[in-house]
Each structure stands twice: as structure tokens, then as C-alpha cells.
Amino acid sequence: MPYFCNMKLSAIPKWGKAKIKEINHPLLRTKLLEMGVVPGVEITLMMRAPFQGPIAFQCGNTNISVRSEDADFIIVN
Amino acid sequence: MKILLLGNPNSGKSTLFNSLTGLRQKVGNFPGVTVDQKSGTMTFQGQQHEIVDFPGIYSIYPKSAEEQVVYNALNALNPQEEPCIGLVVVDASNLERGLFLFSQLADLQIPLVLAINMVDLAERNGVEIKQDVLEMELANTPVVLMNARVGLGKDRLLKALQHQMEHGLKETYFSVSQGMIALEDISLQEQDAEKRFQKASELFHKSVITRTRSKEKSSLDGILTHPILGYFFFALILIGLFQAVFTLSSFPMDAIEQGFHWVSDYLSGLLPKGPFQELVCNGIIPGISGVLVFIPQIALLFFFIALLEDSGYMARAVFLMDRLVRPFGMNGRSVVPLLSSMACAIPGIMATRGIPNPKERLITLFVAPLMSCSARIPVYTLIISVVIPSKTVLGFVQLQGLVLFALYLLGIVAALTVAWVMQQVLRQDRRSLYLIEIPEFKPPHWRNILMTVFDKIKVFVLEAGGIILALSIVIWAVSNYGPTAERKTALRVLKQQEAYISAQNDERERLESSVLLEHSYLGKFGKGIEPIIAPLGYDWKIGIAIGSSFLAREVFVGTLSTIYAHAETSGSYRLKDKLLQEKKADGSKKFTLASGISLMVFYVFALQCLSTLAVARRETGSWRIPIIQLLLFGAMAYGGAFLCYQLF
Structure with a gap:
């Protein structure tokens, strides 16, 4: 899978890899920071629920799931 | 320290x-x-x-x-x-x-x-x-x-x-x-x-x-969260869960009821006859039995829920279901509590504790009693057998079965509608976020699971049991006591009747209890509310049965059989035939399709269950929510039943 640049996390296909660039949602940013998801960290998109449902991405040794409308605020590089 | x-x-x-x-x-x-x-x-x-x-x-x-x-x-x-x-x-x-x-x-x-x-x-x-x-x-x-x-x-x-x-x-x-x-x-x-x-x-x-290891793509997750297979699997797990809760719980539930019945019989022989003996044997012991009878369902349901949680599957189910229930103000985590309410709302409401967002939790807990639980089945099947003809439609569909299915569907639609309205009305907590971690699959840790089951039983018995017991004793008292003079007169009148004199001993007992129930405080209540429930197509007998249903909905059937003990029938003792043959003063049938459907719709909506109210109080910390539920679902039941009676 290629690397994905300058796009929303919600747009990455399954198994796609990317690096977090910024999170434009204060609450989500803090919460993800506390879970260890910070700009620069590499993620892999692991799961996608149908009908624009939640997505799940792997970061380190953990899988984190967010709703896709929240994933719109996460920009990857 | x-x-x-x-x-x-x-x-x-x-x-x-x-x-x-x-x-x-x-x-x-x-x-x-x-x-x-x-x-x-x-x-x-x-x-x-x-x-x-x-x-x-x-x-x-x-x-x-x-x-x-x-x-x-x-x-x-x-x-x-x-x-x-x-x-x-x-x-x-x-x-x-x-x-x-x-x-x-x-x-x-x-x-x-x-x-x-x-x-x-x-x-x-x-x-x-x-x-x-x-x-x-x-x-x-x-x-x-x-x-x-x-x-x-x-x-x-x-x-x-x-x-x-x-x-x-x-x-x-x-x-x-x-x-x-x-x-x-x-x-x-x-x-x-x-x-x-x-x-x-x-x-x-x-x-x-x-050491960066190229993580192999988990094949288990490939299936369990697959856009199609994942839902198929979840449905399979739910069906298995229901089957288990229904079938496995019926034996211990019967055993609990039989056991307490035996204790009550034994004690009634032992204690001197009088009000104390009646209170103990007919009020307190059946009341305790009525609390403990929920334990098998609570234990089984939480066993499965804890198993799903502990193994890591629950997070996947939440992930898959979130999108489907979100328009109704709920969370993927609402699905299991909501569906388990189809077995019994009590463990269902207790299971909402796993929903982290307060608004989503409140909505789920609030609408759970609208899902038709197993205690409604005896009521549905009795009335269906009375008013719905046993025939097939469209060549192969059993009409009675179809009606039963429609009643379940009505409950689900009502739950989702109320949830949707609440989602519009309630204020969202600004800090709410769906952000969950999907843990790795682990073999379940049995000790953790059993501890969860044990805790849930303890909480139910200790924190909701007392209220359920107290309220069931109240209902027992009002259905067994009444104005003494009036009851004596009524019994004297009964004893002069031809039907009583010619009856066998146990038939006489049945007739007596029927008359006593009619002249109890609950009987007075039934007659008192007759003008209110007449527009729904019910008389005072149904009124009594509805009142007694608060103990548990299936009590409806038993109460009706007591009341109808002295109904004139052409040789049949079956409650179904008695209901069918009852005539109004003008000779027309009393129990019609319209009043039957109205009654079933009433039972779909109404929150007639003390235990559910007590558990909702425990889970929300006050009587506010259960009282709103009681009134709102009561109004829906009245409105729906009224509409049905007028339409059919």
C-alpha cells in the first residue's frame, strides 16, 4: 500500500498507511494525544464499517475507532 | 491503608x-x-x-x-x-x-x-x-x-x-x-x-x-468486521444468545417458582390460620419468589455479555452497529442492551451501564421497556387465540404468527421513534465523542466473567429487590382484602346460587375466589376505572387484570381465569372459550376483534412491570425517569388502544 498525503483520515482506503499531520478538533486532539496519537505518528487503516460508519486505525499496538465524521478533522501527511 | x-x-x-x-x-x-x-x-x-x-x-x-x-x-x-x-x-x-x-x-x-x-x-x-x-x-x-x-x-x-x-x-x-x-x-x-x-x-x-514486526492482518477480524459477513456473524451470536437466555433460563425459573410454591404450601400448614399466615404465605413468599425468578435471566445474559466483552468481540460489535443506531441518538453499545430487552427489560436496563455517554445511555434505558419482553408472550398468545382466526394468508403465512410478529415489530418501531424524539429534544453533552479502543482478541478469563455475573445478581437483589417485594405485597393486599361486610354479603348470595350448590368442592372454591376478587379493593379499582377504559373496549374484568399485571405481565392470564371462574360456559373450562362466549346485555359478543387488538396494543406500549420501574430507579438514581416512563408509555398505550378499538 502506498503512503497517503494531505488528505482526511476518513478518505484512506483499508490497509492504507499514513502519518498524522494535524487534528483540527480540540477535544479530539486532546483525547487522541492522551491515547498516544500525535502528529508524526504512523497509522494503518484497519477497518471500515459500511455506510460511512466508524473507521478503525492501528497506531502502535492498539486499534482506535472513530466515527468517520470525526475522522474528517484528522489530516494525514 | x-x-x-x-x-x-x-x-x-x-x-x-x-x-x-x-x-x-x-x-x-x-x-x-x-x-x-x-x-x-x-x-x-x-x-x-x-x-x-x-x-x-x-x-x-x-x-x-x-x-x-x-x-x-x-x-x-x-x-x-x-x-x-x-x-x-x-x-x-x-x-x-x-x-x-x-x-x-x-x-x-x-x-x-x-x-x-x-x-x-x-x-x-x-x-x-x-x-x-x-x-x-x-x-x-x-x-x-x-x-x-x-x-x-x-x-x-x-x-x-x-x-x-x-x-x-x-x-x-x-x-x-x-x-x-x-x-x-x-x-x-x-x-x-x-x-x-x-x-x-x-x-x-x-x-x-x-522490534517492528510486520503484523499479519488478523484473519479473525477480516471475518468478524467484514461489511457483510460481520453482520451475519453478529446476527448469529444474537440468535444464539436469545435461544440460550430463553431456553436455559426456563428450567431454573420454574424451579424457583415451584420451590417457593412448595415452601408457601408447607408454611401455610404450619402457621396458625389468620392474617399473619396469609401475609407470609400469599404475600411475602410469592413476593420473594417474584424477585428471585429474574436471577436466571440476569445471570445468563450477563454471562454472555461479559464473555463478549472479555474476549474483545463486543468492541467489534459496537463498531459495526454504531452507524445503524446513531440516527436514533444511540451508540453501538446500545444494541445489546436493547435487544436483550426482548428477553427481559431488567437485565437490558442493567446492561446500559456499559454506555459511556450519558445521553445515549439515558435514551437506551428509557426505550428498552418498549421492546416486547418474554412476559408479554402469554398475554399475546391468549388474546391472539381468542380474536385472530387460525388460518393461512398469502398461501403459506400463518395469520396468528403474523400478528405476533407485528406486535414485536410495533414494539421495536415504538422504541426507535421515542428514541428519535428524545435525540431531538435532549441537549447533547458537548464533551461527547465516540472514540473506542478495539482490543486484541483474548481467550476469556472465566473468573472475571463469573465475578461480573455475581455482581449483577447481587446488585439486583439488594438494590431493586426490596422495592419489588414491597410493591408486590401491596398489590397482593389490595387484591385479597376488601370491605368485609360487602364481601360477606356477596359470598352469601353466591352460596344460594344453583351453580354453586350443584358444584364440586374445588369448583366451589374457584367460584368463591372469583367473587372475593370482584369485591376486593383491586375489584373496586377495576370497576372504578371502567368508565376510563370503556373507550378502549374493556370492562372492569379486564381492568382488574391490567391492575394485577404490574406484578408481572403474565399474571394477566391467571387473574382473568380467576375472574372468569363463574362465567357460564357450555361445558368448557378453557379461558379462551369463556372469553369467546361472553355476551353483552344486547346479546352481541363482548370480546371482539376490536377489543382484542386494542388490548394487545395496550400491552405492547404500557410499562406494567414493577420490577422494571425499580431497576430503572436504581440505574438512574431517582424515581424521575421511571415515573416519566410509566406516564408516557401509559399514554401511548391508551392512545394506541383507543385508536385500534375505534378503527377495527
Whole structure:
């Protein structure tokens, strides 16, 4: 899978890899920071629920799931 | 000394708590909120210590009601007056964020012990932790590598706790900020978090070697969260769960009822006849039986829910279902409580505790009783057999079965509609976020599962049981007592009747109890509400049966058979035939299609279940929600029944 640049996390296909660039949602940013998801960290998109449902991405040794409308605020590089 | 058990979600905290306390634990609520507070005692070296298990958190600054509890408790700590130790449990595979939380707690100046749990899984993930480096850097904190599931490292942990109890050393490695930041100051919290994360990350890279392994794509997840197969699997699991709850619970439920029936019979022979004997044998003992009879369903349902949670499957189900229930103001986590309410609303409502967002939890808990539970089945089947002809439509569909299906569907539609309205009306908590971690699959830990089941039973019996018992004694009393003079006259009139004189002994008894019920306070209630329920197509007999249904809906059938004991029938003792043959004064049938459908619709909506009300009170902390449920669903039942009676 290629690397994905300058796009929303919600747009990455399954198994796609990317690096977090910024999170434009204060609450989500803090919460993800506390879970260890910070700009620069590499993620892999692991799961996608149908009908624009939640997505799940792997970061380190953990899988984190967010709703896709929240994933719109996460920009990857 | 008090030990505070703190840590990330999915770090094996509950397993450690169970292993430290065994059965010496109690569940309650944290003050003012309905979040489980588990505490227990452990003894080592001759001294007893209290352990409090807090909800899993990623940070001490709360983003949900559950996390708020931890913040409040930490804020209220007073180490000078009441010394305590923080036992911080972190997942070895996710040490970086574990150290982040650890750093926040360290800066609160509480003596800490760092337990790095699940080291076996971490090793498999290619994580190697250098304990010596960690201990050197964190000079004032004992560090213990352990695997709580198998009890590995427990001795070392106890030693570390002992050490901290004696020395009370405070960790100074991080020192990012002192004390707590105000809850409202989000920007300062964020700055603090960034600095903290850098420090935690530094320490992490010093003390951990990660061999990057190309993680094989989990084939299990490929199936279980597949866009099509995943739903298929979830449906299979739910069907299995229902089958199990229905079929496996019926035997112990019968046994409980039979057993108490036997005790009541035995005692009624033993005690001298009189009001006390009646209270004990007909009021209290059946009341206790009515509480305990729910235990099999609660136990089975929570056994399966805990199994799904503990193995890691539940997070996948939540992930899959979230999109489907979101338009109704619910969360993926609402699905299992809602569907389990089709067996019984009581475990369903108790299971809403797993929903982190208060609004989503309230909506789920509120609409759960609208799902048709198994206690409605006897009512539905009786009325269907009376008013719906047994024939096939469209060539192969059984009409009676179709009606039963429609009633279930009506319940589901009503639940979703009420949920949708609530979603529009209620204010959203601004801090609400769907952000869940999907843990790795693990073989279930049976001890954890059994502890959950045990806790749920205990909470139900101790905290809802008393109210259920008290209210059922009230209903028993009003249906068994009435104005004495009136009852005597009525009995005298009965004894002069031809039907009574020619009847056998047990038939006479049936006739007597029927007359006594008619002239009881409940009978008065039934007659009193007749003008109100007449527009729905019911008479006072149905009124009595509806009143008695509050004990449990299936009591409807038994009450009707008592009332109809003296109904004239052409040779049939079946309740169904008696209902069919009853005539009004003008000779027309009393029990018509219209009144039957109206009655079934009434039972779909109405919240006629004391136990559900008592559990809703326990789970929301006040009578407000159960009273709103009772009134709203009562109004829906009345309106729906009225409409049906007028239409058909």
C-alpha cells in the first residue's frame, strides 16, 4: 500500500498507511494525544464499517475507532 | 491503608482487582452518579487494606461521566489526613500512553507503584521492556512486570506495595506541573498534555525496545468486521444468545417458582390460620419468589455479555452497529442492551451501564421497556387465540404468527421513534465523542466473567429487590382484602346460587375466589376505572387484570381465569372459550376483534412491570425517569388502544 498525503483520515482506503499531520478538533486532539496519537505518528487503516460508519486505525499496538465524521478533522501527511 | 487502583482501559485492571481481593469486594455507586464503584479488601502481612477500583482512564482530565468520577475522587484526596497509595496499571504493549497517565498521577504527589501488565502479549508484539532502566529513571517508584491473568508477578507487586506503604516515596521524574489544572481550562490542559507526552515519550524510548514486526492482518477480524459477513456473524451470536437466555433460563425459573410454591404450601400448614399466615404465605413468599425468578435471566445474559466483552468481540460489535443506531441518538453499545430487552427489560436496563455517554445511555434505558419482553408472550398468545382466526394468508403465512410478529415489530418501531424524539429534544453533552479502543482478541478469563455475573445478581437483589417485594405485597393486599361486610354479603348470595350448590368442592372454591376478587379493593379499582377504559373496549374484568399485571405481565392470564371462574360456559373450562362466549346485555359478543387488538396494543406500549420501574430507579438514581416512563408509555398505550378499538 502506498503512503497517503494531505488528505482526511476518513478518505484512506483499508490497509492504507499514513502519518498524522494535524487534528483540527480540540477535544479530539486532546483525547487522541492522551491515547498516544500525535502528529508524526504512523497509522494503518484497519477497518471500515459500511455506510460511512466508524473507521478503525492501528497506531502502535492498539486499534482506535472513530466515527468517520470525526475522522474528517484528522489530516494525514 | 487505602490503595487506589488506576489505569488505562483494557489494561487488565479488573483482572488484577479480582486477583487481589477475591470475593472480598462490594459494588456500589460513586456518590451522586450511577457509575459502578468497586471496592474490596486485601490482607497481607497481617494488615487489612482497602482497594478502590476506578473506571479506566487515559488522562485525569475527564471527557465522560465515568472519567469525571476519577477526577472528583483525586481532587478530594487529602494525603495528609488519609494516606493512600496509587497502584497504576498499564498495558505493556502500550507503555507510552500508560506512562503519560502515570506522569499525571506522579505530579499529584501520591506515592505510586507502577504495574506493567500483560507482558506476555507485549513480548509477542515485539515489545521488550528494560525494567532496570525504568527503575533507575523512576527512582521513587517500584516497577513490577506482571501478567495478572495467570497471577505472574503478584508476589512482587505485594512487596512493592508494602515498600511504598512503609516509605511513601513520591515520584519527581516528570514534574511538569503541580496539582490539578482547572477543569474549564482546556488550553492549559492541552499545553500540559503536550509537555507531558514528550517526557513520557522520552522515557518510553529509553526503556523499551520495539522490534517492528510486520503484523499479519488478523484473519479473525477480516471475518468478524467484514461489511457483510460481520453482520451475519453478529446476527448469529444474537440468535444464539436469545435461544440460550430463553431456553436455559426456563428450567431454573420454574424451579424457583415451584420451590417457593412448595415452601408457601408447607408454611401455610404450619402457621396458625389468620392474617399473619396469609401475609407470609400469599404475600411475602410469592413476593420473594417474584424477585428471585429474574436471577436466571440476569445471570445468563450477563454471562454472555461479559464473555463478549472479555474476549474483545463486543468492541467489534459496537463498531459495526454504531452507524445503524446513531440516527436514533444511540451508540453501538446500545444494541445489546436493547435487544436483550426482548428477553427481559431488567437485565437490558442493567446492561446500559456499559454506555459511556450519558445521553445515549439515558435514551437506551428509557426505550428498552418498549421492546416486547418474554412476559408479554402469554398475554399475546391468549388474546391472539381468542380474536385472530387460525388460518393461512398469502398461501403459506400463518395469520396468528403474523400478528405476533407485528406486535414485536410495533414494539421495536415504538422504541426507535421515542428514541428519535428524545435525540431531538435532549441537549447533547458537548464533551461527547465516540472514540473506542478495539482490543486484541483474548481467550476469556472465566473468573472475571463469573465475578461480573455475581455482581449483577447481587446488585439486583439488594438494590431493586426490596422495592419489588414491597410493591408486590401491596398489590397482593389490595387484591385479597376488601370491605368485609360487602364481601360477606356477596359470598352469601353466591352460596344460594344453583351453580354453586350443584358444584364440586374445588369448583366451589374457584367460584368463591372469583367473587372475593370482584369485591376486593383491586375489584373496586377495576370497576372504578371502567368508565376510563370503556373507550378502549374493556370492562372492569379486564381492568382488574391490567391492575394485577404490574406484578408481572403474565399474571394477566391467571387473574382473568380467576375472574372468569363463574362465567357460564357450555361445558368448557378453557379461558379462551369463556372469553369467546361472553355476551353483552344486547346479546352481541363482548370480546371482539376490536377489543382484542386494542388490548394487545395496550400491552405492547404500557410499562406494567414493577420490577422494571425499580431497576430503572436504581440505574438512574431517582424515581424521575421511571415515573416519566410509566406516564408516557401509559399514554401511548391508551392512545394506541383507543385508536385500534375505534378503527377495527
